[in-house]
Amino acid sequence: MDDAIDIKELRDRIGWSQDRLASFLCVDRSSVSHMENGRPARGPVLRLLRMLVEAAKTGDADELFPDLSSPCAQAAVEITA
Template identity: 65%
Template sequence: MMCIKHGTGVRFALTMWCALCTFLPMDHNPFDVRALRDRIGWTQDRLARFLGVDRSSISRMENGQALSGPVRRLLALLTEAADNGTADALCPEHQVAAE
């Protein structure tokens, strides 16, 4: 990926431990949250559980609300996992206990 503001040659790796490019304006949303959620087949509830927010926050994010730094880092991690086909391992679905 490239820095959106400085698109010429500023490259950085998105990993669990690195921050997003500091040149990226805080009000800019580099993620299409709904498209990512649809791509990995998660419900709003499951994504909310992964991000540690409530479902209504997911709805607001999908409608353009600015993302906080921690949420952006988790979405970057989720995007990387989706690219590798391992997104489901990050947040397993709730299992219904068999009786």
Template identity: 60%
Template sequence: MSEAIDIRALRKSINWNQDRLARYLGIDRTSVSHMENGRPAVGAVLQLLKMLVTAAANGTADALCPEEPATKEAAE
């Protein structure tokens, strides 16, 4: 069995809010809240969380997801 990830502690350690973590994981904020309160992460979400754990340990988590999403105007 794999080691459980304390999602709330991970998120706080990298100074992300639930919205930013949800954006990184491709899910909605309420799903992040549910996982922080005991619902297990599975599949692709679990794999992304494992990548985030590694990035947090290396100090590179912010490179995975910008603080604010890019706007259409900024891309033009």
């Protein structure tokens, strides 16, 4: 898979705010903004974005992170379980 993910387009397609995506990625909202403006995603963030791309293809993006009150660490555990 190409490492270049159009994060803004992905976020718009699944209907997530920058805050929700930031929570899913365990980063702050400004990091999402920077990535939308060209800073490359790396490491665990890139892996989570790839998972989100695949989930978006089937309409399952909300299944990855359904509870916004969950800490991101707990969400990451649930995603990888």
